[in-house]
Amino acid sequence: MKKWILALTLAGGVLGLSACNGASSEKVAETKAGDVSQEELYNVMKDKFGEQALQQLVYEKVLSKKYKVTDKELDEKMQQLKKDLGANFEMTLQQYGYKSEEDLKKTMKLGMLQEKAAMENIKVTDKELKDYFENTYKKQIKARHILVEDEAKANEVKAKLDAGEKFEDVSNTYSTDQAAKAAGGDLGWFGPDAQMDEDFLKAAFALKANEISAPVKSQFGYHIIEVTETRENASFDKVKKDLEKELKSSQLTSEKINEIMQKELKDADVKIKDKDLKDALNLGTAAQ
Template identity: 35%
Template sequence: MLGLVLITSACSNEQAVARVNGETISRDDLYNFMVKQNGEQALDVLITNSIINQEAKKQNISVSQADIDKELKKVKDSFGTEEAFNQALKQTGFSLQDLREDAAINIKVKKLLEPKVPITEEEMKKYFEENKAMFATEEQVKARHILVETKEKADEVKKKLAAGEDFAELAKKYSIDINNKDQGGDLGFFGKGQMVEPFDKVAFSLAPGKISDPVKTEFGYHIIKVEQKKPAKQANYEESKSEIKDMLFAKKMQPVYNTWMEEKRAEYKIENFLTKKQTDTKS
């Protein structure tokens, strides 16, 4: 029975992952290549994460789904739209689960180090006063567009929209703007002056839900649909406190984290069979 298990295991390890003109590339070939490329770096990340998880467990630090969702929302918001966020995930090869796991580790690190990184009210107020412009928001518009080469094509698309056809689907079909056509022409939020002048003028004059007539620019003819507007807003300290605290923490945390991690690596028994290194606890 043991012999059968060993034979099965050996066959599994040599399972083909590709063939080139009948020549097999096995899982072992792939594994060995990946280890040579970045195996030590990847293993170091896993060791670091293990230390963080164990330290969090020792200190009864837990991470809720709400904590993770909050962190992911910040990431998504930085891309402007859900479509842009999903496109970035696709391009990088990361999954949503990968991001959730990274967010959980980052939250644990923050909770572990917060007592070591004090941030005073005075520091926060000083940072706010020195960076007020950062916390003010200008008027913004969230819009989609369909860009075509000719006025005739723009008129054709406009008629389809007037007949009730879906804007996003028409953008995917007709728009020549390769940067956003697959996202239904979604441009996310933008402020005044970020788009060429004719486009900018029309976008900020339209009410949410309205669709423009064709707008000519140097790029062609645009049909614009405004979906949402955000009014300009002055900087407010009380509303920005949480964001300011996060910024100051991120700024001050890195050297504290480096020292803390060095200390923990010295405390833990780490057996690295990839590079045949081993450290023993100093307790």
């Protein structure tokens, strides 16, 4: 998941404010010292979270008119988020004030709508696609690893893999990399210029597909690495659509999202009627 969309998803849990819209004098709490009305609650929430909440509500209204996010797409993105966060998923939900996965999905949907708007507005040429294919895409590998603290433990792990034990099972038992461990050690696709330890990259790119390394020392400990796929024989025409999506995605930044959102808001002729919230659409994206 792109860093900006993950940040938006985790930072944006204030949409519940809309439930207090049309606030009245109806009581939400009673005490011997006095009651708390729905209107009082709404005003406090408006002061604290009003601008961010209104921004998100307007964004979703405007974007939903032009772009669609299906339940399937939302479920797939949720599964990716769970993979990214691993064992920290439930704790993260609580940390950012989400009551449930369904609560989180409301904000995640907005991030996906912004992503679709941005992807449609970013243009790439055939030359850019071919250059990306030759210089980056074809050089990528997909790998997984098991990270342990010392060489003796790494040799023990390698012996178990050589004896036929499943990589994901051994990873689950031994690996200290909690994020990768949650995905069976999978690190996804990356190139030789990835922001990883240099010794790790050198060892990984020396492997052939389905080959498992000897223990590799890095600044983090000792790794056992397996390359599961390479792209060196990929056909440009076959992967062109994937390339276009990947290249556009690589250009997404908070600044780009802001620029595109301002265009969408202008096209929708949005006007803020509440003078207390007049600056709500000048906040930038929640990912910043």
